[in-house]
Amino acid sequence: MNNFNIIRFYRHLKRDWHILISIALVVTLIMAVVAFNSPDRYRSEVLVAPSAQSNSSGLSGLASQLGGVASLAGVSLGGGGSDKTIEALETLKSKDFLVDFIEKYQLKILLMGIDAWDIVKDEAIYSDEYDANTNQWKRDVKFPKKNEPSLYEVSDYFLKHNLSINTVAETGYTVIEVEHFSPKLAKEIAENLVLEVNMKIREKDIAVSQNTLKFLNDALEKTNINELKQQIFTLMEQQLQTQMLAEVKEDYVFKVIDMPYEAEERFAPNRILMCILGLLLGSLLGFLISLTRFVAKEAQRAEV
Secondary structure, eight states: OOOOOOOHHHHHHHHHHHHHHHHHHHHHHHHHHHHHHHHHHHEEEEEEOOOTTTTTTTTHHHHHHHHHHHHTTTOOSSOOOHHHHHHHHHTOOHHHHHHHHHHHHHHHHHHHHEEEEEEETTTEEEEEEEETTTEEEEOOOEEEEEOOOOOHHHHHHHHHHEEEEOOOOTTTEEEEEEESOOOHHHHHHHHHHHHHHHHHHHHHHHHHHHHHHHHHHHHHHOOOOOOHHHHHHHHHHHHHHHHHHHHHSSSSOOOOOOOOOOOOOOOOOOOHHHHHHHHHHHHHHHHHHHHHHHHHHHHHHHHO
């Protein structure tokens, strides 16, 4: 077929109208069935801002200040302190943190063992892979995975399907979003994430500060230079201030600006959009089938 005859193709489409409509309706119906059988998912989000001390920790620049003291004690300290906000954000996405978080709040079943949530009864609808009566997993998976998902696997699933973290460059504020079949559970997880990451960074800083104080005490015993002693006393005072601040301040890294809420409307699926998409895909598929039929007929015509 050397030339595409648009007139004949138009007439061909008119004859194939029943094929076009049928395919469009079938695909739309399939998409509608999928849409209305997909469980509702809800999203809860919390807006947080860096706390006042998160960008200037008492440990910031400590290594440079301790150059002489570290040399005296034969200890090598690393570079200066890092931005606590960045550290907290990376901690939120780290496997170690998520594994501990999921284990502490017993989220394994609620993340990977359910297919939906009964909002009226406020109870989980368990999947075929988990038997709630016997508390046994029945997954059919290949090695090295096991019937019961590991905490590492659950943390990876949570990171890909439930958790979203977005930072607004202009303001430095961060939105932590959690999706789940249960709006109540999504809200609780979002709250607890902020609580736990603040606690983890705070505990780490307290431990570092305590180790630093121990180092400073050792260095103090090894010097008789008054000026160096004064510098050590100043640094010890800074570390004590860091400890006191960490002990009393709950919003150590993140300060909550907008608390998470229990969503009243589902976030997904968008059933109307899915049906419209099904109609468009069905129409396109019908058009392509009709075009293929037309090309085949034109090829036969040319051979004759």
